[in-house]
Amino acid sequence: MLSLKKYLTEGLLQFTILLSLIGVRVDVDTYLTSQLPPLREIILGPSSAYTQTQFHNLRNTLDGYGIHPKSIDLDNYFTARRLLSQVRALDRLQVPTTEVSAWLVHRDPEGSVSGSQPSSGLALESSSGLQDVTGPDNGVRESETEQGFSEDLEDLGAVAPPVSGDLTKEDIDLGAGREIFDYSHRQKEQDVDKELQDGVEQEDTWPGEGEEVLAPNLLVDGETGESFPAQVPGGENQTALSLELCLRLLEATCPFGENAEFPADISSLTEAVPSESEPPGLQNNLLSPLLTGTESPFDLEQQWQDLMSIMEMQAMEVNTSTNEILYNNPPGDPLSTNYSLAPNTPINQNVSLHQASLGGCSQDFSLFSPEVESLPVASSSTLLPLVPSNSTSLNSTFGSTNLTGLFFPPQLNGTANDTAGPELPDPLGGLLDEAMLDEISLMDLAIEEGFNSVQASQLKEEFDSDSGLSLDSSHSPSSLSSSEGSSSSSSSSSSSSSSASSSASSSFSEEGAVGYSSDSETLDLEEVEGAVGYQPEYSKFCRMSYQDPSQLSCLPYLEHVGHNHTYNMAPSALDSDKQMSRDEHRARAMKIPFTNDKIINLPVEEFNELLSKYQLSEAQLSLIRDIRRRGKNKMAAQNCRKRKLDTILNLKRDVEDLQRDKARLLREKVEFLRSLRQMKQKVQSLYQEVFGRLRDENGRPYSPSQYALQYAGDGSVLLIPRTLADQQARRQERKPKDRRK
């Protein structure tokens, strides 16, 4: 519970940060006192917006930003509540090591640059800025990016419905939140946090490094008419949407150690592009990365974890009614109209979500993003065309992120969903076919159910008790030590014949050697044999006792076998004569002076010594040798058969175990798929909401068909032209392949 509380608190913190960033002042305590401890953490510093990790460290700094019920920001308030619920849900995720980061939006007061380049799309970042970000890797990334752009689009499996009409939220609800879902892996989470911090730090360094991307434009809510103090310096039109999305949904502790490469791996989200094929009611333009059928090269484990997280989120989701009200846009949403950006409309090319400013946030941005303000204006002034020609520069920035294609609107690339690249197989693609999986799983489950666990356990016990064919087994006839066999007839000889002959041998020995007779001759010596003294120990010589039929009863396919597996076990001492083996009869007929048991089981040395003690004819010696050979071979055959049987049983058990495991894995797979689907839906909704709240310098929403949010590996989210995003996505998809090689 403590951990849960902690997580919830963190979630609230993040949520609060988010709200504060968008200009909504919410006193979380007011709303959540019932469930959560007093939330006092407020992020006042702009750097905090940048630094995700600071969220966790900023506790006790919250001054209780509160939103008055009568506040004009009631809309935001409701939105906040909805988001809060989501945050809560995120906190409750049970998936270990799953980390969901929220997005931070901050305005870049400075660096606003009038978008002089029309129709190039919102070049959110200048080439220079991008290059700076990427640093030395730029050259490499550029090439990669260029190649991947067009292809990636094809692979984008946009499942999400077009967003265009749904966006009712005028204000961008970009909040910074980072959630850790794994309660059991707190340590891992901490590690992740560390990573995040590192990433943030790196991010912070960007501006100084020459990222001149940001155009600090404040957004004015054109729809609501709410005027956000446009703090755009100089009244420049540049919509420097400095939106930092810390939405690291898929970032999790990667056992494979790929976290280090995380920035470049966040492709899963990138690939999620809403498909236009979605129902009309859906927001087609806003593509949710997770909804796409194509999976990013992203770490599978992370995806799984995220998936689990989403599942949790779904389960925990509350305030649905409120959410729906706020979230669903009425038909004929104004956004559609808003999206129609005049081709000539100057677009701030430096707008990147990384530093994207939200209309609603403009007021408070200065407080939260001083860093942004301090960003070199040169970057903003230098609008880098987002046109493909500049893709290289963008690549450097996006190269680290696979999310480029994540938010691509399907419109741009109709093939996004359908052409989920054969060339770039989705890691999880196979998992997406739930129908198939379910079928398989059911099949396997049936198989599994068919297996009787009780029987299995019995088998196991049997194996354990009667392990095997090993000669060491007490049951095994071969277990007899040669010394025992030689020492006395009473030894637990494995051969009934030898034991039976023990009594006879004495008589034979007394009678003396008999002429050699062939096997055929020795046949039917039973009548000739005189009364054989009863030997109480006889029962001890039962052979094949290890093959107690009762043990086989557990095997269904052996139950029908009613044969006596006790071999020559004597039913009674009186029948001992008839139980004698042929060799025993022969030995008796040949008047062999010692028992077959000795003949068979004595060590070579002792055996030879024994033979030397007697004056045996050639026939007798031959018979003795044959008896020994056959006797040993008989035991060997028994052992061999037992071994074979054990092997079969073991195989059967293994098969059953594997079937169980398979069924279990299939069940888990189905659950994961389910979770993944939910997660994708969640991400889509979040994406749509964020995107819908973005406004250009004119306060108009961006067209999903022209722009997309790109999720960077460092946790930032950039608003980039779709073309670039597609290229990025394509490039990202290739990376994993190469890596595998």
Place this chain on the structure above:
DNA sequence: CATACCTGTCATGTA
């Protein structure tokens, strides 16, 4: 009587 199974035995190979 036919069949399936058990068991012993042989031949062969391996160590």
Place this chain on the structure above:
DNA sequence: CCTACATGACAGGTA
């Protein structure tokens, strides 16, 4: 080469 062992194949016994 001998010995011990393993194993496939065969055959006899049995239910």
